[in-house]
Amino acid sequence: MESTMMRFQLTLPHILERANKYYPQTEIVSRLPDKSLHRTTYRDFYRRARALAEGLTRAGLKRGDRVGTLMWNHYAHLEAYFGIPCAGGVLHTLNLRLHPSDLEYIVNDAEDRFLIVDDVLLPVLERFRDRVNFERIFVFRYSGDKSVNGKGLEDYEDLLASASGNFTYPELDEYEALGMCYTSGTTGRPRGVVYSHRSTVIHSYNCALPIANNLSPHDVVMPVVPMFHANAWGLPFACVMVGAKLVFPGPHVDGQSIVELFEKEQVTFSAGVPTVWLGVLQLLEQDSQRRRFSPNLRLVVGGSAAPEAMIRGFDKFGITVVHAWGMTETSPLATISKLKPPLDSLSEDERYAYRAKQGYPAPFVELRVVDDEGKEVPPDGKTMGEIQVRGPYVTASYYKVPPSPDKFTADGWLRTGDVATVDEHGYIRITDRTKDLIKSGGEWISSVDLENALMGHPAVAEAAVIAVPHPKWAERPLAVVVLKPGAKATPEELNKFLEGKFAKWWLPDEYVFTDSIPRTSTGKFLKSALREQYAKRKAEEMKVA
Numbered sequence: 001m002e003s004t005m006m007r008f009q010l011t012l013p014h015i016l017e018r019a020n021k022y023y024p025q026t027e028i029v030s031r032l033p034d035k036s037l038h039r040t041t042y043r044d045f046y047r048r049a050r051a052l053a054e055g056l057t058r059a060g061l062k063r064g065d066r067v068g069t070l071m072w073n074h075y076a077h078l079e080a081y082f083g084i085p086c087a088g089g090v091l092h093t094l095n096l097r098l099h100p101s102d103l104e105y106i107v108n109d110a111e112d113r114f115l116i117v118d119d120v121l122l123p124v125l126e127r128f129r130d131r132v133n134f135e136r137i138f139v140f141r142y143s144g145d146k147s148v149n150g151k152g153l154e155d156y157e158d159l160l161a162s163a164s165g166n167f168t169y170p171e172l173d174e175y176e177a178l179g180m181c182y183t184s185g186t187t188g189r190p191r192g193v194v195y196s197h198r199s200t201v202i203h204s205y206n207c208a209l210p211i212a213n214n215l216s217p218h219d220v221v222m223p224v225v226p227m228f229h230a231n232a233w234g235l236p237f238a239c240v241m242v243g244a245k246l247v248f249p250g251p252h253v254d255g256q257s258i259v260e261l262f263e264k265e266q267v268t269f270s271a272g273v274p275t276v277w278l279g280v281l282q283l284l285e286q287d288s289q290r291r292r293f294s295p296n297l298r299l300v301v302g303g304s305a306a307p308e309a310m311i312r313g314f315d316k317f318g319i320t321v322v323h324a325w326g327m328t329e330t331s332p333l334a335t336i337s338k339l340k341p342p343l344d345s346l347s348e349d350e351r352y353a354y355r356a357k358q359g360y361p362a363p364f365v366e367l368r369v370v371d372d373e374g375k376e377v378p379p380d381g382k383t384m385g386e387i388q389v390r391g392p393y394v395t396a397s398y399y400k401v402p403p404s405p406d407k408f409t410a411d412g413w414l415r416t417g418d419v420a421t422v423d424e425h426g427y428i429r430i431t432d433r434t435k436d437l438i439k440s441g442g443e444w445i446s447s448v449d450l451e452n453a454l455m456g457h458p459a460v461a462e463a464a465v466i467a468v469p470h471p472k473w474a475e476r477p478l479a480v481v482v483l484k485p486g487a488k489a490t491p492e493e494l495n496k497f498l499e500g501k502f503a504k505w506w507l508p509d510e511y512v513f514t515d516s517i518p519r520t521s522t523g524k525f526l527k528s529a530l531r532e533q534y535a536k537r538k539a540e541e542m543k544v545a
C-alpha cells in the first residue's frame with residue numbers, strides 16, 4: 001500500500017530558506033587573521049550564500065561540477081558550504097595541511113573546476129597550482145588586504161556582486177551529490193567520499209539530537225575541527241538547521257585563543273580532536289586566572305581516543321567532555337558516549353570509564369564488531385574485533401574506486417579498520433586501528449589503552465605507543481612520550497604507574513622521550529612516522545645482532 005505522504009526531497013535549500021525565515025538575527029562571528037572579530041547575521045549569510053550560488057551559475061557551473069575550497073573556518077567558508085550545493089554544485093573542501101603532491105592528486109582526481117581560496121592561503125595554492133586545472137580561481141580577501149592580485153585570480157566579492165538577487169534553485173534530487181571529502185588516511189593515496197543532500201540532511205538531524213550534540217537556537221557553537229576535515233563533523237549544516245549562533249576561530253586554534261573566544265562569546269558547544277583539548281586543559285591547569293565560561297559549555301572530542309584523564313580534567317573546570325567516534329566515510333558521526341539511565345547508578349570511576357568509551361551508535365547507524373572469521377564477537381567488553389557499519393550516511397564506495405573486499409564486506413557493510421570491544425549496553429571501546437595493534441607472542445596488545453593510561457600520569461603531556469619488531473615475541477610495545485614542561489619521569493616510574501592496570505607483558509619494553517610527536521594533517525598522532533623512525537631502527541639492530 002502506498003502512503004499518503006508527500007514526496008518531498010531532503011535537500012539543502014530548505015535549510016537555507018528556513019534559516020533566513022526563522023533565525024535572521026542569529027549571529028555568525030569569525031576570527032580574522034589579525035585576530036579581530038567579524039560579525040554578521042544569518043540574514044546576511046543567506047543573502048550572500050544565494051549570491052554565491054547565482055554567481056557560480058552565471059560563471060557556468062553545471063550540475064555536479066566540483067568547486068574546491070581552500071579556506072579556514074569563517075563566514076565565507078560557510079557561504080561556500082551552502083552556496084555551492086544550492087546551485088547544484090559539489091563542495092569539495094581541501095585540507096590545507098596536506099603535502100602539495102597530495103593536494104595536486106586530490107584536485108585532479110576530483111576534477112575540481114573552480115576554486116575559492118583565502119588570500120592568506122595563496123602560498124599553499126602556489127605550491128601545486130601549475131599541476132592542476134582550475135578554470136577560475138576566486139580569492140576571498142580574508143586578511144582585508146585589497147592589494148593581493150595575480151594572474152588568473154578573481155575577487156570573490158566581485159563574483160557575489162555580479163548576482164542580481166533573483167536566484168531560483170535548481171530542482172535537486174536528494175540523492176544528488178552535495179559535497180566531497182578525501183580521507184586523510186595515514187597510508188596509501190587519499191580516497192574521495194561523496195556526500196548527498198539526503199545523507200547530509202539526515203546527518204544534521206542526528207548531529208542535533210539530544211542523545212548526540214543536543215543543539216538548539218540557544219547554543220553558541222564553535223567548530224574548532226576544521227571545515228576541511230569531514231565537514232567540521234557536520235556542525236555547519238546542523239547549526240544552520242537549528243538556528244544556533246556560530247563562532248569560527250579562523251586560523252587561531254591555540255589554547256589561549258580558544259579560551260578567549262569561549263569567554264568572550266559565551267560558547268556553549270565546541271568540537272575538536274584530543275590534541276587541541278589537551279592544549280586547552282594544560283593552559284587551564286597552569287593558569288591562575290578565573291575564567292567565566294558558560295555554565296553549559298560542553299566539548300565533543302573525536303578523531304582519536306579521548307583519554308579518561310582529560311575527561312576528568314575538564315570536569316574540574318565545569319566543562320563536560322563528550323566522546324564520539326566516526327570517520328570521513330560516516331559523515332562522520334557514528335557513535336557517541338553519553339550515559340544511558342542504567343549506567344547512572346554506577347560508581348564515579350565506572351562512569352568515567354564509560355564516558356571514555358566511544359559510545360553506542362546514532363539512529364540509523366548499524367554497527368557490528370566481527371572477528372577474523374566474520375562472526376560477531378560476544379558483547380563482553382573484552383573480545384576484540386573489527387567495527388563494521390552501514391547506514392544512510394555511510395559511504396557505499398569511494399569516488400571512482402569500485403568497492404573492494406578489504407573496504408566493504410560482501411553483504412554491503414563498510415569495514416572501518418578500527419578494532420573495538422562491545423559491551424552488554426552496546427558501547428564500543430576502540431582498542432586500535434587494525435594496522436596499529438601490537439601482536440606480542442601471538443596475543444594482541446592495545447596501543448590506545450597504553451597511551452590513554454600513560455596520559456593519565458601527572459608528568460606526561462602526550463604518549464603514543466607503537467609496535468617494534470622483537471626476535472622472540474615478534475612485536476613489543478615502545479612508548480614515545482612528551483613530558484609536561486619542567487616535569488620528570490623515568491621509564492621505571494612510568495611502568496610502575498601502568499602496573500596493576502595491565503598484565504605485565506603489556507608494559508612497554510622501551511620508552512623514548514621527545515619534544516613532540518609528529519601529527520597527521522588532522523591532528524592525530526602520525527604513527528606511521530614513528531614506526532618508520534623507531535621500528536625500522538629496531539629491525540636494523542636485529543639484523544646486526
Ligand code: AMP
Nearest residue numbers: 184302303304305324325326327328430
Ligand atoms: P577521519 O576520516 O580522518 O576522520 O579518521 C577516522 C578515523 O579516526 C577512525 O577510523 C578512527 O581510527 C579514528 N577515530 C575517530 N574518532 C575516534 C575516537 N573517538 N577514538 C579513537 N579513534 C577515533
